[in-house]
Amino acid sequence: MKINNIEISVKTKPAGEKKNHPNILASASITLKEELGEYITISGFTIWKSLHQGYNVEPPQSNKKFKYCQGTLLPRIKEEIIRQYQYDLKNNDIPIVEDTIVR
Numbered sequence: 001m002k003i004n005n006i007e008i009s010v011k012t013k014p015a016g017e018k019k020n021h022p023n024i025l026a027s028a029s030i031t032l033k034e035e036l037g038e039y040i041t042i043s044g045f046t047i048w049k050s051l052h053q054g055y056n057v058e059p060p061q062s063n064k065k066f067k068y069c070q071g072t073l074l075p076r077i078k079e080e081i082i083r084q085y086q087y088d089l090k091n092n093d094i095p096i097v098e099d100t101i102v103r
Contacts, residue, residue: 008030008077010084012027012047012085028057029043030080044060057081
């Protein structure tokens with residue numbers, strides 16, 4: 001099977017008050033849409049405040065097979081998630097949280 005023209009859309013959601021770790025900023029889900037309208041949604045990505053600078057994206061932990069995503073696809077997905085998160089921050093769709101990093 002060959003799938004052409006896949007569109008990736010990203011939705012982010014603030015972590016909220018009951019988060020597992022203080023550095024978690026938001027969660028994200030991606031939707032992969034094929035040109036005929038069929039789609040698959042993968043949820044469970046987490047966006048973290050980096051210890052160095054910027055943001056980190058962690059793939060879903062509940063989907064063990066997702067770790068086998070090799071090559072340039074996963075880094076491109078992570079870049080798109082970070083880009084969407086920054087866009088949502090800029091447009092006040094996600095409230096800004098403290099920049100405190102817990103080590």
